[in-house]
Amino acid sequence: MSTLTIENVSSAYDGELILKKLNLTLKKGEIVALLGPSGCGKTTLLRAIAGLQPITQGRIAINGTTLSDEGIFVPSEQRGIGMIFQDYALFPHMTVADNILFGVNGLSKAQRQQRLHEMLELVKLTDLGERYPHELSGGQQQRVSIARALAYEPDVLLLDEPFSNIDSQVRSEMMLEIRQILKQRNVSAVFVTHSKDEAFVFADKLALFEHGAIAQFGLAEDLYHQPNSRYVAEFLGASNYLNVKQVNGHRLSSVLGEMITDQVIDINQLGFGKGQLLLRPEQLQIEACEQGNGVVRDRRYIGTACQYWVEVEDQVFEVRSSELNLKPQQKVQLTAKVEPMVIF
Numbered sequence: 393m394s395t396l397t398i399e400n401v402s403s404a405y406d407g408e409l410i411l412k413k414l415n416l417t418l419k420k421g422e423i424v425a426l427l428g429p430s431g432c433g434k435t436t437l438l439r440a441i442a443g444l445q446p447i448t449q450g451r452i453a454i455n456g457t458t459l460s461d462e463g464i465f466v467p468s469e470q471r472g473i474g475m476i477f478q479d480y481a482l483f484p485h486m487t488v489a490d491n492i493l494f495g496v497n498g499l500s501k502a503q504r505q506q507r508l509h510e511m512l513e514l515v516k517l518t519d520l521g522e523r524y525p526h527e528l529s530g531g532q533q534q535r536v537s538i539a540r541a542l543a544y545e546p547d548v549l550l551l552d553e554p555f556s557n558i559d560s561q562v563r564s565e566m567m568l569e570i571r572q573i574l575k576q577r578n579v580s581a582v583f584v585t586h587s588k589d590e591a592f593v594f595a596d597k598l599a600l601f602e603h604g605a606i607a608q609f610g611l612a613e614d615l616y617h618q619p620n621s622r623y624v625a626e627f628l629g630a631s632n633y634l635n636v637k638q639v640n641g642h643r644l645s646s647v648l649g650e651m652i653t654d655q656v657i658d659i660n661q662l663g664f665g666k667g668q669l670l671l672r673p674e675q676l677q678i679e680a681c682e683q684g685n686g687v688v689r690d691r692r693y694i695g696t697a698c699q700y701w702v703e704v705e706d707q708v709f710e711v712r713s714s715e716l717n718l719k720p721q722q723k724v725q726l727t728a729k730v731e732p733m734v735i736f
Protein backbone atom coordinates (compact mmCIF):
# COMPACT_ATOMS: atom_id res chain seq x y z
CA MET A 393 0.00 0.00 0.00
CA SER A 394 1.30 3.47 -0.75
CA THR A 395 1.82 5.91 2.13
CA LEU A 396 0.45 8.89 0.25
CA THR A 397 -2.08 8.74 -2.56
CA ILE A 398 -3.08 11.74 -4.67
CA GLU A 399 -5.86 10.81 -7.06
CA ASN A 400 -7.20 13.12 -9.74
CA VAL A 401 -6.72 16.15 -7.48
CA SER A 402 -7.76 19.61 -8.69
CA SER A 403 -7.67 22.86 -6.75
CA ALA A 404 -8.58 26.46 -7.55
CA TYR A 405 -8.02 29.99 -6.26
CA ASP A 406 -10.93 32.37 -6.93
CA GLY A 407 -12.36 30.03 -9.56
CA GLU A 408 -9.02 29.73 -11.40
CA LEU A 409 -7.84 26.15 -11.68
CA ILE A 410 -4.31 25.85 -10.20
CA LEU A 411 -3.96 22.06 -9.87
CA LYS A 412 -5.32 20.04 -12.76
CA LYS A 413 -6.24 16.42 -12.04
CA LEU A 414 -2.95 15.42 -10.43
CA ASN A 415 -2.02 11.81 -9.68
CA LEU A 416 0.91 10.82 -7.49
CA THR A 417 1.74 7.98 -5.12
CA LEU A 418 4.44 7.80 -2.52
CA LYS A 419 5.70 4.55 -0.99
CA LYS A 420 6.86 4.18 2.61
CA GLY A 421 10.27 5.80 3.05
CA GLU A 422 10.29 7.37 -0.39
CA ILE A 423 11.29 11.01 -1.00
CA VAL A 424 9.57 12.76 -3.89
CA ALA A 425 10.47 16.21 -5.18
CA LEU A 426 7.77 18.46 -6.61
CA LEU A 427 9.87 20.31 -9.12
CA GLY A 428 9.02 23.11 -11.50
CA PRO A 429 9.23 26.82 -12.25
CA SER A 430 7.73 29.49 -10.01
CA GLY A 431 3.93 29.59 -9.96
CA CYS A 432 3.31 26.11 -11.39
CA GLY A 433 1.42 24.87 -8.28
CA LYS A 434 3.99 22.98 -6.19
CA THR A 435 3.24 24.76 -2.91
CA THR A 436 -0.50 24.57 -3.59
CA LEU A 437 -0.25 20.76 -3.77
CA LEU A 438 1.83 20.66 -0.59
CA ARG A 439 -0.79 22.80 1.16
CA ALA A 440 -3.58 20.57 -0.15
CA ILE A 441 -1.82 17.49 1.29
CA ALA A 442 -1.42 19.33 4.62
CA GLY A 443 -5.12 20.26 4.67
CA LEU A 444 -4.35 23.98 4.37
CA GLN A 445 -5.83 24.30 0.87
CA PRO A 446 -9.21 22.90 -0.21
CA ILE A 447 -9.43 20.69 -3.27
CA THR A 448 -12.26 20.96 -5.79
CA GLN A 449 -11.98 17.40 -7.07
CA GLY A 450 -10.18 14.13 -6.35
CA ARG A 451 -8.93 12.32 -3.28
CA ILE A 452 -5.95 12.53 -0.92
CA ALA A 453 -5.19 9.58 1.39
CA ILE A 454 -2.44 8.57 3.81
CA ASN A 455 -1.95 4.88 4.63
CA GLY A 456 -5.32 4.15 3.02
CA THR A 457 -7.24 6.68 5.16
CA THR A 458 -8.99 9.31 3.09
CA LEU A 459 -8.17 12.87 4.21
CA SER A 460 -9.82 14.86 1.42
CA ASP A 461 -12.61 13.69 -0.87
CA GLU A 462 -16.18 14.63 -1.68
CA GLY A 463 -17.76 15.36 1.69
CA ILE A 464 -14.58 14.40 3.64
CA PHE A 465 -12.08 16.84 5.08
CA VAL A 466 -9.73 15.82 7.88
CA PRO A 467 -8.27 18.92 9.60
CA SER A 468 -4.59 19.62 9.25
CA GLU A 469 -3.61 18.71 12.83
CA GLN A 470 -5.24 15.26 12.52
CA ARG A 471 -3.48 14.28 9.29
CA GLY A 472 -0.27 12.86 10.76
CA ILE A 473 1.81 15.28 8.73
CA GLY A 474 5.00 17.16 9.66
CA MET A 475 5.96 20.36 7.87
CA ILE A 476 9.28 22.11 7.38
CA PHE A 477 9.33 25.57 5.85
CA GLN A 478 11.87 27.78 4.13
CA ASP A 479 12.00 30.19 7.09
CA TYR A 480 12.17 27.36 9.70
CA ALA A 481 9.13 28.88 11.52
CA LEU A 482 10.62 28.25 14.98
CA PHE A 483 9.02 29.95 17.99
CA PRO A 484 11.56 32.68 18.90
CA HIS A 485 10.61 32.88 22.59
CA MET A 486 11.02 29.12 23.14
CA THR A 487 14.24 27.17 23.66
CA VAL A 488 15.39 24.57 21.17
CA ALA A 489 14.08 21.85 23.52
CA ASP A 490 10.63 23.46 23.81
CA ASN A 491 10.46 24.00 20.07
CA ILE A 492 11.25 20.34 19.42
CA LEU A 493 8.67 19.05 21.90
CA PHE A 494 5.96 21.54 20.90
CA GLY A 495 3.75 19.12 18.94
CA VAL A 496 4.48 16.02 21.05
CA ASN A 497 1.44 15.06 23.10
CA GLY A 498 0.36 12.11 25.20
CA LEU A 499 3.79 11.13 26.52
CA SER A 500 5.00 10.98 30.13
CA LYS A 501 7.67 13.43 31.30
CA ALA A 502 10.35 10.72 31.05
CA GLN A 503 9.21 9.71 27.56
CA ARG A 504 9.29 13.37 26.46
CA GLN A 505 12.86 13.71 27.73
CA GLN A 506 13.78 10.50 25.94
CA ARG A 507 12.23 11.76 22.67
CA LEU A 508 14.03 15.11 23.04
CA HIS A 509 17.36 13.42 23.63
CA GLU A 510 16.86 11.15 20.63
CA MET A 511 15.93 14.07 18.36
CA LEU A 512 18.83 16.28 19.50
CA GLU A 513 21.20 13.42 18.84
CA LEU A 514 19.65 12.74 15.45
CA VAL A 515 20.21 16.31 14.27
CA LYS A 516 23.56 16.60 16.07
CA LEU A 517 22.56 19.41 18.44
CA THR A 518 22.95 17.45 21.70
CA ASP A 519 24.34 20.33 23.77
CA LEU A 520 22.15 23.10 22.39
CA GLY A 521 18.72 22.25 23.85
CA GLU A 522 18.67 25.29 26.15
CA ARG A 523 19.58 27.83 23.48
CA TYR A 524 17.08 30.14 21.77
CA PRO A 525 16.68 30.16 17.96
CA HIS A 526 18.48 33.52 17.57
CA GLU A 527 21.56 31.94 19.20
CA LEU A 528 21.86 29.38 16.37
CA SER A 529 23.14 29.51 12.79
CA GLY A 530 20.67 29.17 9.89
CA GLY A 531 21.71 25.56 9.35
CA GLN A 532 21.27 24.73 13.04
CA GLN A 533 17.84 26.38 13.05
CA GLN A 534 16.85 24.27 10.08
CA ARG A 535 18.01 21.15 11.94
CA VAL A 536 15.81 22.17 14.89
CA SER A 537 12.83 22.48 12.57
CA ILE A 538 13.56 18.98 11.26
CA ALA A 539 13.83 17.60 14.79
CA ARG A 540 10.53 19.30 15.67
CA ALA A 541 8.78 17.82 12.63
CA LEU A 542 10.16 14.31 13.28
CA ALA A 543 9.58 14.38 17.07
CA TYR A 544 5.91 14.18 16.36
CA GLU A 545 6.51 10.98 14.32
CA PRO A 546 4.58 11.99 11.22
CA ASP A 547 3.49 9.50 8.54
CA VAL A 548 4.48 12.00 5.88
CA LEU A 549 6.90 14.90 6.06
CA LEU A 550 6.31 17.93 3.83
CA LEU A 551 9.25 20.23 3.08
CA ASP A 552 8.71 23.57 1.34
CA GLU A 553 11.98 24.87 -0.15
CA PRO A 554 13.75 24.07 3.14
CA PHE A 555 17.26 24.74 1.86
CA SER A 556 16.87 28.04 0.05
CA ASN A 557 18.09 30.09 3.02
CA ILE A 558 21.12 27.89 3.60
CA ASP A 559 24.50 29.09 2.35
CA SER A 560 25.24 27.38 -0.97
CA GLN A 561 28.58 26.06 0.33
CA VAL A 562 26.96 23.94 3.04
CA ARG A 563 23.66 23.32 1.28
CA SER A 564 24.41 20.02 -0.42
CA GLU A 565 26.13 18.65 2.67
CA MET A 566 23.07 19.60 4.72
CA MET A 567 20.71 18.06 2.16
CA LEU A 568 22.60 14.77 2.25
CA GLU A 569 22.61 14.82 6.04
CA ILE A 570 18.85 15.37 6.25
CA ARG A 571 18.21 12.82 3.52
CA GLN A 572 20.17 10.31 5.59
CA ILE A 573 18.08 11.14 8.69
CA LEU A 574 14.85 10.56 6.75
CA LYS A 575 16.16 7.31 5.27
CA GLN A 576 17.38 6.12 8.67
CA ARG A 577 13.86 6.60 10.08
CA ASN A 578 12.10 5.42 6.91
CA VAL A 579 10.09 8.65 6.69
CA SER A 580 8.12 9.37 3.51
CA ALA A 581 8.64 12.93 2.35
CA VAL A 582 7.39 15.39 -0.26
CA PHE A 583 9.86 18.13 -1.02
CA VAL A 584 9.12 21.32 -2.98
CA THR A 585 11.89 22.93 -4.98
CA HIS A 586 12.42 24.85 -8.18
CA SER A 587 16.02 23.63 -8.37
CA LYS A 588 16.78 20.47 -10.34
CA ASP A 589 20.13 20.22 -8.58
CA GLU A 590 18.45 20.09 -5.17
CA ALA A 591 15.91 17.59 -6.47
CA PHE A 592 18.66 15.31 -7.81
CA VAL A 593 20.56 15.39 -4.50
CA PHE A 594 17.62 15.04 -2.12
CA ALA A 595 14.86 13.03 -3.80
CA ASP A 596 14.38 9.47 -5.01
CA LYS A 597 11.71 10.44 -7.52
CA LEU A 598 10.75 13.64 -9.28
CA ALA A 599 7.33 14.99 -10.21
CA LEU A 600 7.99 17.71 -12.75
CA PHE A 601 5.18 20.29 -12.84
CA GLU A 602 4.00 22.26 -15.84
CA HIS A 603 1.18 24.77 -15.32
CA GLY A 604 -0.58 22.85 -12.54
CA ALA A 605 -0.19 19.41 -14.13
CA ILE A 606 2.52 16.78 -13.70
CA ALA A 607 4.45 16.60 -16.96
CA GLN A 608 6.35 13.45 -15.88
CA PHE A 609 6.79 11.45 -12.68
CA GLY A 610 9.48 8.85 -12.01
CA LEU A 611 13.05 8.15 -11.02
CA ALA A 612 15.40 11.10 -11.51
CA GLU A 613 17.56 9.19 -14.00
CA ASP A 614 14.56 8.13 -16.06
CA LEU A 615 13.33 11.70 -16.36
CA TYR A 616 16.83 12.85 -17.33
CA HIS A 617 17.51 10.11 -19.87
CA GLN A 618 13.97 9.31 -21.07
CA PRO A 619 12.07 12.62 -20.93
CA ASN A 620 8.62 12.43 -22.48
CA SER A 621 8.74 15.99 -23.86
CA ARG A 622 11.13 18.81 -24.67
CA TYR A 623 9.84 20.65 -21.61
CA VAL A 624 11.03 17.82 -19.32
CA ALA A 625 14.29 17.41 -21.26
CA GLU A 626 15.13 21.10 -21.02
CA PHE A 627 14.13 21.58 -17.41
CA LEU A 628 16.45 18.81 -16.28
CA GLY A 629 19.58 19.77 -18.18
CA ALA A 630 21.27 21.03 -21.32
CA SER A 631 19.77 19.51 -24.45
CA ASN A 632 21.04 19.37 -28.03
CA TYR A 633 18.67 18.40 -30.82
CA LEU A 634 20.17 16.74 -33.86
CA ASN A 635 18.07 16.58 -37.05
CA VAL A 636 17.93 12.92 -38.07
CA LYS A 637 16.42 10.89 -40.90
CA GLN A 638 15.52 7.26 -40.64
CA VAL A 639 17.52 5.04 -42.98
CA ASN A 640 16.08 1.74 -41.76
CA GLY A 641 14.82 0.14 -38.54
CA HIS A 642 18.16 0.55 -36.74
CA ARG A 643 19.97 3.30 -38.64
CA LEU A 644 19.76 7.10 -38.66
CA SER A 645 21.52 9.66 -40.84
CA SER A 646 22.53 13.17 -39.75
CA VAL A 647 25.23 15.82 -40.14
CA LEU A 648 27.26 13.75 -37.68
CA GLY A 649 27.15 10.80 -40.10
CA GLU A 650 25.20 7.55 -39.87
CA MET A 651 24.33 6.17 -36.47
CA ILE A 652 23.37 2.60 -35.65
CA THR A 653 21.29 1.58 -32.67
CA ASP A 654 20.07 -1.70 -31.17
CA GLN A 655 16.73 -0.09 -30.40
CA VAL A 656 13.99 -0.18 -33.01
CA ILE A 657 13.59 3.31 -34.46
CA ASP A 658 10.01 4.46 -34.81
CA ILE A 659 10.05 8.01 -36.01
CA ASN A 660 7.57 7.45 -38.83
CA GLN A 661 4.89 8.53 -36.41
CA LEU A 662 6.48 12.00 -36.43
CA GLY A 663 6.02 12.10 -40.20
CA PHE A 664 8.22 11.36 -43.21
CA GLY A 665 10.87 9.45 -41.22
CA LYS A 666 12.37 12.61 -39.75
CA GLY A 667 12.83 13.80 -36.20
CA GLN A 668 15.14 15.42 -33.69
CA LEU A 669 17.39 13.24 -31.59
CA LEU A 670 17.96 14.47 -28.03
CA LEU A 671 21.66 14.48 -27.18
CA ARG A 672 22.78 15.35 -23.66
CA PRO A 673 26.22 17.06 -23.60
CA GLU A 674 27.81 13.88 -22.22
CA GLN A 675 26.47 11.82 -25.18
CA LEU A 676 28.78 13.76 -27.50
CA GLN A 677 32.50 13.15 -27.87
CA ILE A 678 35.07 15.46 -29.44
CA GLU A 679 38.66 15.08 -30.43
CA ALA A 680 41.08 17.33 -32.25
CA CYS A 681 41.02 16.53 -35.99
CA GLU A 682 42.15 18.75 -38.89
CA GLN A 683 39.70 17.02 -41.28
CA GLY A 684 36.98 16.88 -38.62
CA ASN A 685 33.30 17.79 -39.10
CA GLY A 686 33.20 20.65 -36.57
CA VAL A 687 34.86 23.77 -35.18
CA VAL A 688 35.12 24.76 -31.49
CA ARG A 689 33.32 28.09 -31.12
CA ASP A 690 33.65 28.55 -27.36
CA ARG A 691 34.85 26.75 -24.25
CA ARG A 692 34.36 26.99 -20.50
CA TYR A 693 36.48 25.26 -17.92
CA ILE A 694 34.30 23.75 -15.14
CA GLY A 695 36.82 21.95 -12.93
CA THR A 696 37.14 18.32 -13.88
CA ALA A 697 35.71 18.84 -17.36
CA CYS A 698 35.28 21.43 -20.08
CA GLN A 699 32.14 22.63 -21.76
CA TYR A 700 32.57 23.22 -25.47
CA TRP A 701 30.26 24.72 -28.05
CA VAL A 702 31.00 23.04 -31.37
CA GLU A 703 29.59 24.14 -34.73
CA VAL A 704 28.77 21.52 -37.36
CA GLU A 705 27.06 22.77 -40.55
CA ASP A 706 25.35 25.77 -38.88
CA GLN A 707 24.23 23.83 -35.84
CA VAL A 708 25.93 24.46 -32.49
CA PHE A 709 26.19 21.57 -30.01
CA GLU A 710 27.02 21.79 -26.31
CA VAL A 711 29.54 19.12 -25.35
CA ARG A 712 30.96 18.12 -21.96
CA SER A 713 34.38 16.51 -22.19
CA SER A 714 37.31 15.52 -20.01
CA GLU A 715 39.56 16.69 -22.87
CA LEU A 716 40.65 20.07 -21.47
CA ASN A 717 43.02 21.34 -24.16
CA LEU A 718 40.86 22.19 -27.15
CA LYS A 719 40.86 25.86 -28.14
CA PRO A 720 38.30 28.08 -29.87
CA GLN A 721 38.49 27.91 -33.72
CA GLN A 722 40.16 24.50 -33.54
CA LYS A 723 38.88 21.81 -35.96
CA VAL A 724 37.44 18.77 -34.20
CA GLN A 725 35.60 15.54 -34.95
CA LEU A 726 32.23 15.39 -33.16
CA THR A 727 30.54 12.01 -32.71
CA ALA A 728 27.39 11.01 -30.87
CA LYS A 729 26.37 8.08 -28.73
CA VAL A 730 22.76 7.44 -29.75
CA GLU A 731 21.56 5.61 -26.63
CA PRO A 732 19.50 6.31 -24.67
CA MET A 733 17.60 7.18 -27.83
CA VAL A 734 14.94 9.87 -27.45
CA ILE A 735 13.50 11.36 -30.63
CA PHE A 736 10.98 14.21 -30.70
Ligand SMILES: Nc1ncnc2c1ncn2[C@@H]1O[C@H](COP(=O)(O)OP(=O)(O)OP(=O)(O)O)[C@@H](O)[C@H]1O
Pocket residue numbers: 405406410428429430431432433434435436437586
Ligand atom coordinates in the same frame (compact mmCIF):
# COMPACT_ATOMS: atom_id res chain seq x y z
N1 LIG B 1 -3.63 32.77 -1.88
C1 LIG B 1 -3.68 32.82 -3.22
N2 LIG B 1 -4.68 33.44 -3.87
C2 LIG B 1 -4.74 33.46 -5.22
N3 LIG B 1 -3.84 32.86 -6.02
C3 LIG B 1 -2.81 32.23 -5.45
C4 LIG B 1 -2.67 32.16 -4.00
N4 LIG B 1 -1.55 31.45 -3.72
C5 LIG B 1 -1.01 31.08 -4.90
N5 LIG B 1 -1.77 31.55 -5.94
C6 LIG B 1 -1.50 31.32 -7.36
O1 LIG B 1 -1.47 29.93 -7.62
C7 LIG B 1 -0.46 29.60 -8.56
C8 LIG B 1 0.42 28.50 -7.98
O2 LIG B 1 1.09 29.01 -6.82
P1 LIG B 1 2.09 28.11 -5.98
O3 LIG B 1 2.51 28.91 -4.80
O4 LIG B 1 1.47 26.79 -5.75
O5 LIG B 1 3.29 27.94 -7.01
P2 LIG B 1 4.74 27.33 -6.78
O6 LIG B 1 4.95 26.39 -7.92
O7 LIG B 1 4.86 26.79 -5.42
O8 LIG B 1 5.65 28.61 -6.97
P3 LIG B 1 6.99 29.10 -6.19
O9 LIG B 1 8.09 28.18 -6.65
O10 LIG B 1 7.16 30.49 -6.68
O11 LIG B 1 6.70 29.01 -4.73
C9 LIG B 1 0.28 30.90 -8.90
O12 LIG B 1 -0.22 31.38 -10.11
C10 LIG B 1 -0.10 31.81 -7.75
O13 LIG B 1 -0.13 33.15 -8.20
